[in-house]
Amino acid sequence: xxxxxxxxxxxxxxxxxxxxxxxxxxxxxxxxxxxxxxxxxxxxxxxxxxxxxxxxxxxxxxxxxxxxxxxxxxxxxxxxxxxxxxxxxxxxxxxxxxxxxxxxxxxxxxxxxxxxxxxxxxxxxxxxxxxxxxxxxxxxxxxxxxxxxxxxxxxxxxxxxxxxxxxxxxxxxxxxxxxxxxxxxxxxxxxxxxxxxxxxxxxxxxxxxxxxxxxxxxxxxxxxxxxxxxxxxxxxxxxxxxxxxxxxxxxxxxxxxxxxxxxxxxxxxxxxxxxxxxxxxxxxxxxxxxxxxxxxxxxxxxxxxxxxxxxxxxxxxxxxxxxxxxxxxxxxxxxxxxxxxxxxxxxxxxxxxxxxxxxxxxxxxxxxxxxxxxxxxxxxxxxxxxxxxxxxxxxxxxxxxxxxxxxxxxxxxxxxxxxxxxxxxxxxxxxxxxxxxxxxxxxxxxxxxxxxxxxxxxxxxxxxxxxxxxxxxxxxxxxxxxxxxxxxxxxxxxxxxxxxxxxxxxxxxxxxxxxxxxxxxxxxxxxxxxxxxxxxxxxxxxxxxxxxxxxxxxxxxxxxxxxxxxxxxxxxxxxxxxxxxxxxxxxxxxxxxxxxxxxxxxxxxxxxxxxxxxxxxxxxxxxxxxxxxxxxxxxxxxxxxxxxxxxxxx
Numbered sequence: 001x002x003x004x005x006x007x008x009x010x011x012x013x014x015x016x017x018x019x020x021x022x023x024x025x026x027x028x029x030x031x032x033x034x035x036x037x038x039x040x041x042x043x044x045x046x047x048x049x050x051x052x053x054x055x056x057x058x059x060x061x062x063x064x065x066x067x068x069x070x071x072x073x074x075x076x077x078x079x080x081x082x083x084x085x086x087x088x089x090x091x092x093x094x095x096x097x098x099x100x101x102x103x104x105x106x107x108x109x110x111x112x113x114x115x116x117x118x119x120x121x122x123x124x125x126x127x128x129x130x131x132x133x134x135x136x137x138x139x140x141x142x143x144x145x146x147x148x149x150x151x152x153x154x155x156x157x158x159x160x161x162x163x164x165x166x167x168x169x170x171x172x173x174x175x176x177x178x179x180x181x182x183x184x185x186x187x188x189x190x191x192x193x194x195x196x197x198x199x200x201x202x203x204x205x206x207x208x209x210x211x212x213x214x215x216x217x218x219x220x221x222x223x224x225x226x227x228x229x230x231x232x233x234x235x236x237x238x239x240x241x242x243x244x245x246x247x248x249x250x251x252x253x254x255x256x257x258x259x260x261x262x263x264x265x266x267x268x269x270x271x272x273x274x275x276x277x278x279x280x281x282x283x284x285x286x287x288x289x290x291x292x293x294x295x296x297x298x299x300x301x302x303x304x305x306x307x308x309x310x311x312x313x314x315x316x317x318x319x320x321x322x323x324x325x326x327x328x329x330x331x332x333x334x335x336x337x338x339x340x341x342x343x344x345x346x347x348x349x350x351x352x353x354x355x356x357x358x359x360x361x362x363x364x365x366x367x368x369x370x371x372x373x374x375x376x377x378x379x380x381x382x383x384x385x386x387x388x389x390x391x392x393x394x395x396x397x398x399x400x401x402x403x404x405x406x407x408x409x410x411x412x413x414x415x416x417x418x419x420x421x422x423x424x425x426x427x428x429x430x431x432x433x434x435x436x437x438x439x440x441x442x443x444x445x446x447x448x449x450x451x452x453x454x455x456x457x458x459x460x461x462x463x464x465x466x467x468x469x470x471x472x473x474x475x476x477x478x479x480x481x482x483x484x485x486x487x488x489x490x491x492x493x494x495x496x497x498x499x500x501x502x503x504x505x506x507x508x509x510x511x512x513x514x515x516x517x518x519x520x521x522x523x524x525x526x527x528x529x530x531x532x533x534x535x536x537x538x539x540x541x542x543x544x545x546x547x548x549x550x551x552x553x554x555x556x557x558x559x560x561x562x563x564x565x566x567x568x569x570x571x572x573x574x575x576x577x578x579x580x581x582x583x584x585x586x587x588x589x590x591x592x593x594x595x596x597x598x599x600x601x602x603x604x605x606x607x608x609x610x611x612x613x614x615x616x617x618x619x620x621x622x623x624x625x626x627x628x629x630x631x632x633x634x635x636x637x638x639x640x641x642x643x644x645x646x647x648x649x650x
Contacts, residue, residue: 026052043072043080047087054091061091082111082120089127098131105131122151122160129167139488142171158192165189166205177484179212186212202232203239210247214254223251242272242280246287253291261291282311282320289327302331322351447587448512448528451579463578469526469589470538470572470615471597472511474502474545477565477606479519485562495519498549498564505544509537514589524589527577535572535618539644542568542609550607569601571612596633600641603631613640623647 026049046068054061065087072080089104105128112120129144149164169185172178186209193201210225226248233239249265252258265287272280285308292300305328312320325348332341447455455461476482483491499516506513506523511534514522523541525534545568553563573593579585596612604610616625625642633639 038071038075040072040075040077040080043068043075043077043084046071047080047083050084050087050091054087055094058091058095062088065091078111078115079117079120082108082115082117085111086124086127093131098135101131102128118151118155119157119160122148122155122157122164125151126160126163126167133167133171138171138174142168145171158196162189162192162196162198162201165192166201166208169205169208173208173212175484176215179215183209183212199232199236200239203229203236203244206232207240207244207247210244214247214251217254219251219255223248226251240280242268242275242277242284245271246280246284249287249291253294258291258295262288265291278311278315279317279320282308282315282317285311286320286323286327290323293327293331298331298334302328305331318351322348325351447579447585450528451587455579455585461579463576464528465574465576466527466530467574468530468534468572469524469575469577469593470535470570471524471575471589471594472522472538472542473569473597473601474521475567475601476519477567482562482564483519494564498552501548502545505541505548508544509541511537511541512587514587524575527575527589535615536622538570538572539609539611539615539619539623542570543644543647546607546609565606567601567604567606568609569597569599569604569611570609570615571597571600572615572618592633592635596636596639599631599633599639603641605643609644611642611644613642616640616642621648 030049046064050061050065050068053064065084069081069084069088072078072084085104085108089101089108092098092100092104105124109121109124109128112118112124125144125148129141129148132138132144133141145164145168149161149168152160152164165185166189169182169189172182172185186205190202190205190209193205206225206229210222210229213219213222213225226244230241230244230248233241233244245264245268249261249263249268252261252264265284268287269281269284272284285304289301289304289308292298292304305324308320309324309328312324325344329341329344329348332338332344447461451461486494499521502521502523503513509525510531511523511525512527514524516522523538525531525538525541531537546566549564549566553565556563571593573591573596575589575591575593577587577589580588600610600612610628611619611625619625624645624647626645628641628643630638630640
């Protein structure tokens with residue numbers, strides 16, 4: 001977690017967010033703008049004013065930068081247009097509107113490319129990569145960073161070369177499997193940062209490298225880079241000294257030197273306390289607690305974990321809370337205080353679920369960000385078409401007025417133009433009808449027909465309670481390991497093959513597909529149209545999915561490929577269903593039934609269909625089942641689980 005925070009600060013120091021510094025010259029700039037003639041100087045002054053307002057008043061900053069863009073277009077000042085588009089995107093960045101940020105920064109980059117400004121191109125490529133990184137789309141982020149690196153190397157810009165190298169390293173650091181590649185880029189960035197004399201960049205790069213070596217148990221290399229980071233951060237006004245000190249303490253703890261470990265971690269705590277940096281205070285306390293735990297001092301370990309607990313809960317940092325709850329659960333179990341051990345183990349499981357949900361949110365954000373960009377670009381194209389049609393109408397009116405002055409001689413010309421316009425309108429109407437049909441088909445592809453019809457008629461879809469719905473979840477066992485062995489294209493192609501087959505099976509039994517999240521697939525029976533046999537159909541869907549995967553895996557084994565092992569979980573109960581989203585509609589379901597179905601899947605076995613007792617009671621007369629025991633579910637208690645063996649033939 002901390003690596004990403006350091007990385008984000010490093011990014012911000014490079015993408016010209018200094019544009020947004022606030023000072024007392026705003027009123028003076030406004031006066032200069034009012035008194036200036038429409039020239040390049042006025043455009044630059046407007047951009048300076050927009051830059052000073054983008055953090056404190058982003059809406060006004062967008063308005064001023066838009067006026068600067070229009071003026072730059074009128075006087076054919078293309079570089080001014082490029083910077084105006086960048087400024088508009090910057091203001092949207094501080095509003096957290098990443099969709100508009102990407103749209104305007106993409107336009108800015110294209111403008112820089114058109115005028116041959118490679119420095120501007122390199123800067124915008126890096127900025128675009130940073131937005132995708134923050135949005136969770138690592139593949140697109142690293143693509144933009146690599147492009148920025150290439151352009152920066154072409155023009156020999158050391159600053160942006162170092163920026164791109166560190167950013168690429170940060171993306172590869174996200175996954176343990178690609179730590180070696182991250183290290184390669186950090187090693188290239190470090191000497192460049194040293195040549196620039198940028199202590200923040202040196203400190204950040206060195207601490208990242210140290211953490212990779214620490215995870216590899218190479219304590220000597222880790223200590224060397226942590227000490228280099230500490231030296232650089234001590235020279236910087238904003239350097240995160242306390243974070244590096246805590247890491248040095250961890251190295252000494254791993255080396256078996258308790259006194260040195262505690263010494264550095266206490267120094268980290270002292271500096272963090274002076275700076276009132278609550279996150280770093282919590283991390284230093286956790287570091288000391290873990291050190292005492294390593295050396296068997298359970299009471300001291302409990303003491304420092306307990307000191308860190310209220311601070312971490314106040315600032316709600318899930319990763320740190322996970323360490324605290326897990327450490328306290330272990331310590332209390334060690335001293336036989338099983339009541340407290342159970343309480344903290346429960347808290348630990350709860351925070352793990354929070355971390356899992358946060359990761360799912362990140363995946364969803366990454367999956368939808370590109371869709372939002374395409375949607376926004378479509379809106380821009382539509383506005384452009386409407387503007388063109390409006391201008392065509394104005395031209396027609398002018399021509400008609402002039403034709404009346406010329407007289408009857410031009411009647412035939414007017415008739416010809418009228419006829420041509422009629423043909424154009426017919427053509428446009430056909431295009432609009434086609435687009436309308438495409439939109440309706442897209443809506444039906446996203447939402448159930450019944451819900452889509454209500455949404456079109458009323459402009460909204462009313463949420464509904466369903467007393468009995470059967471929910472099915474699937475997930476691939478060992479997905480992460482399989483994914484690491486495939487290229488992105490091959491991974492998506494294989495998942496697409498499986499999910500298309502699942503879609504066909506779901507349609508065959510008239511179930512409703514809800515969504516896919518990563519390698520997980522979710523569908524439900526009995527919604528939006530209630531039926532009496534949804535539990536039978538859902539079980540049949542699960543069995544057909546497993547049968548399909550069994551056949552696919554036989555083919556894969558013959559080709560020497562790793563099989564994909566599918567888990568299926570099913571539960572029946574009440575849900576709430578409805579349409580959510582403001583920018584993008586999505587039909588979804590909620591309730592404890594969904595959570596229990598997910599638990600059935602996660603506690604199932606590959607190749608099997610695992611069902612709850614509620615589903616079993618409904619289908620037991622038709623399907624032979626095997627009881628496999630109980631599982632504890634939050635807010636419900638213990639639930640019996642069954643494997644479906646086969647359909648009973650009468």
